[in-house]
Amino acid sequence: MTALPTSALPATEAEAAAELATLAERIAYHNARYHTDDAPEISDAEYDALVRRNTAIEAAFPASVRADSPSRSVGAAPAGHLSKVAHAKPMMSLDNAFSDEEVEEFVGRVRRFLKLADDAPVALTAEPKIDGLSCSLRYEDGRLVQALTRGDGQVGEDVTANVRTIADIPQQLAGEPPYPAVFEIRGEVYMAKADFAALNARLLADAEQTGKEARQFANPRNAAAGSLRQKDAGITAERTLRFLAHGWGEASTVPAETQSAIVDQFRAWGFAVADAFARVEDERGALGIYRAIEAGRAELPFDIDGVVYKVDRLDWQARLGQVARAPRWAIAHKFPAERAQTTLNAIDIQVGRTGALTPVARLDPVTVGGVVVTNATLHNFDEIERLGVRVGDRVLVQRAGDVIPQIVESLTAAEDRPAYVFDRLCPECGSAAEREEGEVVYRCTGGLICPAQRVERLIHFTSRHA
Ligand SMILES: [Zn+2]
Secondary structure, three states: OOOOOOOOOOOOHHHHHHHHHHHHHHHHHHHHHHHOOOOOOHHHHHHHHHHHHHHHHHHHOOHOOOOHHHHHHHOOOOOOOOEEEEEEOOOOOOOOEEEEHHHHHHHHHHHHHHHHOOOOOOOOOEEEEEEEEEEEEEEEOOEEEEEEEEOOOOOOEEEEHOOOOOOOOOOEEOOOOOOOOOOEEEEEEEEOOHHHHHHHHHHHHHHOOOOOOOOOOOOOOHHHHHHHHHHHHHHHHHOEEEEEEEEEEOOOOOOOOHHHHHHHHHHHHOOOOOOOOEEOOOHHHHHHHHHHHHOHHHOOOOEEEEEEEEOOEHHHHHHOEOOOEOOOOEEEEOOEEEEEEEEEEEEEEOOOOOOOOEEEEEEEEEOOEEEEEEEEEEEHHHHHHHHHOOOEEEEEEEEEOOOOOEEEEOOOOOOOOOOOOOOOOOOOOOEEEEEEOOOOEEOOOHHHHOOOHHHHHHHHHHHHOO
16 A cells, blocks of 8 residues: 555646556555455545545546546446346446535536526435445335346346345335336445444354354445355345445336435335435535534444435436436535544564464554544555554554554654564564565464464364364
């Protein structure tokens, strides 16, 4: 992970093209970690910064926009064992706003597009943006017939059998018929924070019993994605997944004239909708909802990363349409990443069961976004060098969602202090640590001498011959 470019825009077309090429590669890489592997390496805020940098350069240098530009696709193409099905209507992504001014600019664009007066009220809906996995649920004559993940927005993965195990998702719409011949409900499959913690505890306990390596999830979003995208729907059924409805795809009829009325219809059909969902008269009302949701964020039972605003009138939504991959009538107002300062007390090295050495920062306890943080990941030894952090430094710590906290930078780089030196020895057994050509990870070469590795192998041995 290298520093995010925060400098001015490139000076020349050639520089722009070169940076766009790098950005396309990096964004594709992180898309794959996030969407395909369910194992992100950077925070959502850092990812957003990459996408914004890409957008800014493309706006300034339109001639250099690449055919494979990340602005032209959503997420990563689906991969793996689930069958692929084309969406009847593409699943779009949302543009982001990171400040009140950007929200005001969004509403200004809506007014100009609709040729409204500068002060004309534009009623909006506001709802928390839940950090889950987007799904499209197809109902025909009120019966659930198909469920697809977002995939790349055009083609999703068939998770119908998995979705049938989720209690929040009705097999048959509630309320009185007639139901639309076709109606695709769109929303987020997610895992509540408490269910996520319980699942990780169970995975760890199972691993200790069987001697297999524990595969815990980094955050609730990954847990939800990993639980839903199972070939065996029986595994999905053992995980507590939930669903919140927020939109729709193909529909033979739309039984409402406003976004807020259709959300009422979702409730009547038996879907959960975000408690904080609200209709407001204008952008000032929307920003008020944003503040209220942000203030209560830590107490919510699930992770959110912002607030979504939509133009309430559906006839206006239809006129506004979409540009590239995102609708013009909606925007996601993201929360800033939560940060705090603290002191780096020590850098410990953890030895994994495969001998991989991972440096971990030990911190003076500090509250970041309502959670006390005492450790932060340093990923690998190159990362320590890149950050230039030394034991005793004041550091800036960042936490986004439930991603493991990270050190952003040293705040005392100018102070005289010895640099961190990695002695290339395993702290468990003293054997040499080596890394393969082109690898980032150092591994202990001690094998069975190394207690960290021996414990694991013995468990394997005894369990196999028990
Ligand atoms: Zn060792």
